[in-house]
Amino acid sequence: MPIYILKRLLLMVPTLLGVLLVSFAVIQFVPGGPVEQMVSQLQGRSAGGEGPSAGGSAYRGRQGLSTQQVAEIKALYGFDKPAPERFWQMLTAFARFDLGQSFYQRKAVWDLVKEKLPVSISLGLWTFFISYLIAVPLGVAKAVRAGTRFDFITTLLVLVGYAIPGFVLGVALLVIFGGQLQWFPLRGLTSANWEQLSWGARIVDYLWHIALPITAMVLGSFAVTSMLTKNAFLEEIRKQYVLTARAKGLREKQILWKHVMRNALIPIITGFPAAFIGAFFTGSLLIETLFSLDGLGLLSYESVIRRDYPVVLGTLYLFTLIGLVTKLISDLCYVWVDPRVKFD
Template identity: 65%
Template sequence: MWRYIVKRLLLMIPTLVGILAITFAIIQFVPGGPVEQIVQQLTRSGVPGETAVASTQLIKGATGLAPDEIQQLKKLYGFDKPPLTRFGEMVWRFARFDLGESFFHHQSVGQLIVSKLPVSMSIGLWTFFITYLVCIPLGIAKAVRDGSAFDLVSSTLVLVGYAVPGFVLGVALLVLFGGGSFFELFPLRGLTSDNWATLPWWHKITDYLWHITLPITASVVGNLAVMTLLTKNVFLEEIRRQYVYTARAKGLAERTILYKHVFRNALIPLVTGFPAAFIGAFFTGSLLIETLFSLDGLGLLSYESVIRRDYPVVMGSLYVFTLLGLAAKLLSDLSYLWIDPRVSYEEGGQ
């Protein structure tokens, strides 16, 4: 197993570098980079002035820029070097977990990601836990009652929820319960109230839960169908296997067969996806949900970084997300070994 782990870790390196290289190459052909945006802003200002060099703003109030001033801008943002040189320097920084500094936020990319992480974690982790806690029992109940009225009605409800986009449901929830046109039961924005820091600890908890009710509902409903139907199909396949008929022939109770024999085998494909889903929950900030409920998380940060051509944030966040995604994939594969000892990753063992 250790040989397999080392091999997978080594394979992560070219995979990670390849993803960064493709994204970096695409960026080179995208018009409207940070230098072009600064030049456009300065040209649009229309106020003659002097050139002033500072840490965050090179030139103020110019109607036109001389070639040497544009060259200074390129040097400020690091675009005075060839693309291969810049790519090599970026990879070397990333290898030392130095993600660089944002062009527009004027702080390190690492600090920026960490500052936005609590919002995305609040949405992602609650969505993750609620989805698993609802879908697995519901999927088991549907498998046991396959073809019944309960199975038909529950399938219809979860599929309707899946068909409705999360942001559309979010708008409907705001209109109905956020003071839009009917009831004002929940707040419109943020994860906490403005006076949250002064509240007693029990009021902090209730205030936080009060604020996340609508965004979590909008995020969870669309996720229920896939996990519920997956759970149902996996359990239904196990229930129809020969060993279940043999256990029934021996006179075992249905409850014993379900929880002692079927449950362990059926949970293997569900549990093996747990590491990837859990790690992904930290970074599952939905741009539309965050925008709709005024939540400043990673989804909104990524969108703004692409629009503003904040390349250090784009590449730095991509590096972190890809690295964690590859680690989650490795943990998912290893979980097969922990759950089912019959699985082997040795040569010719699988």
């Protein structure tokens, strides 16, 4: 086991380098970077505000700016150095867990991630816990009642919820419960006067705001977990040791919860660490935009659109590293749950 863990840790290094190298190389060929946007913006100002916008899509060259000015803009964003040198500097900074500073927000990438984390944690953890607390018992009930009307109806409802995109459901919830009935707020994670409320009122206000976005995110995640649980239980129920236990006169509940449960939950428990850790860093762009929630999903999207490369590469490095470590933990959970598994 120690040798296996060491090999996996060593393999993370080239994997992480490969992800960063490909991303960095693609960025070099993407038009409308920070230099082009700044040049375009300065040209627009010199033309009385009628020039191209700051988006960089209408950039027409370097007319109106001297070579020295363009060189100063490149130096401002660090593009005065060759690409290999910039890539090496980025790697050395990432090795110290220095993710750099945003071009446009003038903040450290770490600070931006910390600012957006509360929203993403709220969405991710509630979605994770509600999904598992409902989907796993539902999958067990479906396996025990396989082929019955209950199984058919719940499968139909789960698949319908899975087929409806989260943002479409979110729009429907906003229109019905936020607009027409006005039962829930339309935007934000808390009310404007949240700081003046008591602790009990704060909790109620927070749950009141988070109800609709969580509902929109949760319904689509039921299907995979519940059907996985059902199929795992059905596979175990049909095995020989279950027939032997029944022949010995054991009660059905004892067979189900003491014997079948331990084996059937292996694929679910092994995916638990990845789902749990991922809940802290999940970001749903459409849900966050729809409900005006400023989380990691919106941060990533805006960074790509604005060509804020330190934020793009910094968050990519952080999330890739977390994903690789989480994958290793998930694989090790196989041994913890089932000692028969060997990594020879």
